[in-house]
Amino acid sequence: MTHLNETHDPALRSWVESANQATNDFPLQNLPFAVFRRQGSGEAFRGGVAIGEQILDLALAAASGAFTGEAAGALQAASGETLNTLMALGQPSWSALRLALSRALREGAAEQARLAACLVPQSDAEFAVPARIGDYTDFYTSVHHATNIGRQFRPDNPLLPNFKWIPIGYHGRASSIKVSGQTFPRPVGQTLPPGATEPTFGPCKRLDYELELGVFMGSGNALGERIAITDAEASVFGLCLLNDWSARDIQAWEYQPLGPFLSKNFATTISPWIVTLEALAPYRVPFTRPEGDPQPLPYLDAPANWAQGAMDVQLEVLLQTQAMRDAGEDAARLSRTSYRHAYWTVAQMVAHHTVNGCNLQPGDLLGTGTLSGPTLDEAGALIELTVGGKQLLTLPNGQTRGYLEDGDAVVLRGWCEKAGAARIGFGECVGTVLPARQV
Amino acid sequence: MTHLNETHDPALRSWVESANQATNDFPLQNLPFAVFRRQGSGEAFRGGVAIGEQILDLALAAASGAFTGEAAGALQAASGETLNTLMALGQPSWSALRLALSRALREGAAEQARLAACLVPQSDAEFAVPARIGDYTDFYTSVHHATNIGRQFRPDNPLLPNFKWIPIGYHGRASSIKVSGQTFPRPVGQTLPPGATEPTFGPCKRLDYELELGVFMGSGNALGERIAITDAEASVFGLCLLNDWSARDIQAWEYQPLGPFLSKNFATTISPWIVTLEALAPYRVPFTRPEGDPQPLPYLDAPANWAQGAMDVQLEVLLQTQAMRDAGEDAARLSRTSYRHAYWTVAQMVAHHTVNGCNLQPGDLLGTGTLSGPTLDEAGALIELTVGGKQLLTLPNGQTRGYLEDGDAVVLRGWCEKAGAARIGFGECVGTVLPARQV
Known part of the structure; x- marks a missing residue:
């Protein structure tokens, strides 16, 4: 491959x-x-x-x-x-x-x-949407994202002890995945205001995007069987861009003990184009882990995973506010990173997902999780870039953002380029926040 | 209705x-x-x-x-x-x-x-399986189950502060839902042995069932719209029995921070028969909450939810081991309860799921979560009945169980009966544990 x-x-x-x-x-x-x-x-x-x-x-x-x-x-x-x-x-x-x-x-x-x-x-x-997505699973493969987020949700314990052993994942909602161009009303729901003991109900105040890649499964596995890590890449059809819109205030109040639910399932946007793994072959790079980190357990380990396990897909997030659109101004870049920084590979995601016999089917979608890079300006979500909304970003037109406002369009782009290979791209993944429906 | x-x-x-x-x-x-x-x-x-x-x-x-x-x-x-x-x-x-x-x-x-x-x-x-299940969501609507489980996972903090405000739910796996008669190999995966700092890999040692009802959606809602609590029941087609098989040791190690994943998605078994809400009309009973508990927020509240919000569906779990089958012995009852004890109603599950604009589609399945009753002998899972595997159950033939063993068949049954109405039943939901595949 x-x-x-x-x-x-x-x-x-x-x-x-x-x-x-x-x-x-x-x-x-x-x-x-x-x-x-x-x-x-x-x-x-x-x-x-x-x-x-x-x-x-x-x-x-x-x-x-x-x-x-x-x-x-x-x-x-x-x-x-x-x-x-x-x-x-x-x-x-x-x-x-x-x-x-x-x-x-x-x-x-x-x-x-x-x-x-x-x-x-x-x-x-x-x-x-290019496939009937039977099931959608979102992973959490960036150690930088996990640490940045963990610091805000659990300051004393940012990176949980399982992170370096398990490609953490959870099931997401397939019905609300739409293709680039998606618009959606700002979600409403329960949140617990700081210091309060009872929740309030209303429009989300901390709406965020997440820069991810989506992995479309090709040939899958029968229920009760598994896909060995050495066979995992051959079972993958290709990759797209994915924006896992997130309502941070709803998430903080609902996510214990069973994980994110209404904070995620109101919308997920993917790019129309799926780039095959074969097309990405020139951009494979070694998969590395910091010295001293555990060796993956055997079912998550294979020589190919180390030699060319990672992919140098360059990624960027841009924002275009309503005012920028009205003034004919281009979207402004908020951050830039590469998929090469992920802690777990595509093959590890597939091998882990099926090791218990869970069946992946053609057209199933796996998200990589937010692909934040090693430095905070390479972060793939506003919650990281603005440190929980506290350090506002200033846009070229002077507007500021802690979280997304109504009318904001978020644009994801991805591409691969290097000397000696043709530049290839993923196109764009665009989605726009509309005002909340009447509560 | x-x-x-x-x-x-x-x-x-x-x-x-x-x-x-x-x-x-x-x-x-x-x-x-x-x-x-x-x-x-x-x-x-x-x-x-x-x-x-x-x-x-x-x-x-x-x-x-x-x-x-x-x-x-x-x-x-x-x-x-x-x-x-x-x-x-x-x-x-x-x-x-x-x-x-x-x-x-x-x-x-x-x-x-x-x-x-x-x-x-x-x-x-x-x-x-009676419908193409686009998405499967599992709730957690029994306060007794949440408290029993919480006591084992978080002894200092058994019932989280959001439980009495939010019908907690999470997305499950649709592809591994099969109809009664399902057999599946014992899942394998990572677990953290007591006292260890590094995980081990192998067959699940704490395999459990969960006694639930499944709720099949009928007419759903468009993405971005919501189903008001007063319209929620009319959008529901009917109920079935559901066994949410659970690997407790895998769950304990993987579930933070994004919820259960491989501990649940290897198999879910439902009964073939869907009993319509209309058929259940004679068995509607008042929905009650303990004195002093919060009034549900307005989007989760409606007079009908209190007057006849609950359903008196009687439920039981039976176990037939391989030895019992070989000896021609019937399955033995492990516990019995009723759906009337749930803390959140079907209408509340639907209203909550869609309040943020998430779309439910015809054939989508919602699980109620384990339907444990108020006393421990009414619990809907072994983790509760055996207090985490520590207090073994003795079966009529003298065999004991902490968790499920290979060859065990779990039988769920549900029915409604009372004076002045016809008895109606759900039939059976049966699933059998096979030995783990070679690791």
Whole structure:
């Protein structure tokens, strides 16, 4: 999986001209998947692959006759309203499809004429959640986030003793996961004001985002079976951006003893595009842990996990307030980090999740947890950046923020770049806070 | 919903003779729903309604022409592989179908000849999970359970301050919910042995059951909207038995700070039959709280919640060890209680879950949490009955149990009975522990 092949060659160019621009998220070396239709068309949603500023319509491509064999079967599986069927096919099929698409979209490909008719501009498209997500699990894999948050919730005991042994995770809500562009009313609920002994009820006052990556499962495991860590990556379809919106005041009052609930389940936003693990192969980096930290237990340990277990996906969070939108000002960056700092890898998340026999199914989504980096300015949530709302951030237009206000749009971006490899990107994940509904 | 009508008349008798036996779970006044097919037939699963020892095949009944109007539409919706479509129709349709089925299955009904051809003996049937469960949420509504458990996990602080304000809940795993008859290998995982500072890995040593009821949602709510407490019961399709299998040693080590995960998601077993809220109307009882406890916040409060908010569903847990099975001995009762002791009602669970705009969808499942009664012998889990495995239970054959052993089958049963109303039952929910897979 971490293995490079002809599809990663940085010299490859596409006959889709916009794919060859250096700053583009979707060159020929990326080929991420989404589910889309023409905006406002009422057409059926179907699978698509990004190429430059275009989408290759996979239902049309399947019907075009331009592909044969395993790739044709995979295209057929990607033609429906969700990608679950493609995800269930497994890694060899995804890889066959990637190779065939790479070849057919290259400059000089014989398929150009047939496939040019299968392109839809991204600017004309609307997207859907790319899979029927049977179950959604959110992990907590950044030791920096866990420590920063733990310091605020449990000052005497910031990092719990299980953190360095267990990839901590909990079940989240699948029904409220929507694709980029999601808007949602500020949640209302119970909170315990500082010093009070009885809760009050009303709109959340400490609304936050969380910068995460989402991991879409491909082939899963049967109930009662498990996925060994050495097989874990082959069971993963790909990664997307994920914003795990969080109501910190609701969370503080509700989370004991069974974990976050209404503080999280009102909305989760993901990017439309899923970047496959194969596309990320050039950006694999060694997985490291601080000296003296425990060796993972055997079921969470494998040589590959150390050699190329991590991924250098660069990430940033931007904020655009209503005033900035009204003034035509761009979103302002709040922080920047990389997924390489995670304490637990994707393979460890999968191996841990299934070690007890829990079944993961194609299309299931795992969140990485907030991906804060080692320094506080690399934090992936306002609760960290503003130290619990106490140190306000000042935006370029002079506005300040402790937590999110109504009208705020949060933009997540992710990309990989380095010398000797093609830059690939995740596109954007955008969500906007609306005022609370009448209580 | 708490309202009695002709379908509740205890004098009603069915032309299906086995429905008229006094100890039967499925008289004409019950009419619970399941999804079934003939055992080993490879037929498509379809909806069925229990009547005595028979199942009325709803796909055949729909095709029989015996029904018209709203009931015919509801039957059509109940003919597929899950009941989600029926659940989405809403309370007036469920009620119309119940009335039509009640009339058509009564002694002397004109439909007898046509419907007699639509019966399948329950003994010939196999069942499936009755709905596609989009999301599963488990609550924690028994103050007795919360106190008993809290005493063991947090001796100094057994009942947390939020318990009497919030119907505490957390998201569970939908993929591992299976219907009665489920078998599963003992989970393996990390545990922290007493006094140790580093975890060990291996089969769970403190495997437990939890006696719960499951609440299947009918018509739900759109994301961003909420279900008011006064509308909450009309959005609920019905109740089933639910066993929330729990690995206590895995739970103790993993549950901070985000709640139970691998300790719960390896298996959850539900009964095949869903008893509608309308069928339970004769068994509604006042909802009470101890003097001095807080009044629920307005969004969790309503006159109906106090007058008839609770349900007197009697519940029992039985255990049959492998030795008992080999000797042909019946399962032995471990405890008995009633759902009337719950601290939070079904309506409160629904109103709370949606107050922040979280969307509940048809077929979603809510667990009540372990339904322990006021005294320790009414507890719904071994961790309570054996005080954390320290006070062994002695079974009729002399075997003892602290926690579950391999080969143990746990049987949940539920029923309602009182003078002046027909006895109705939930059938059984059975699950069996298999040895752990090779680690």
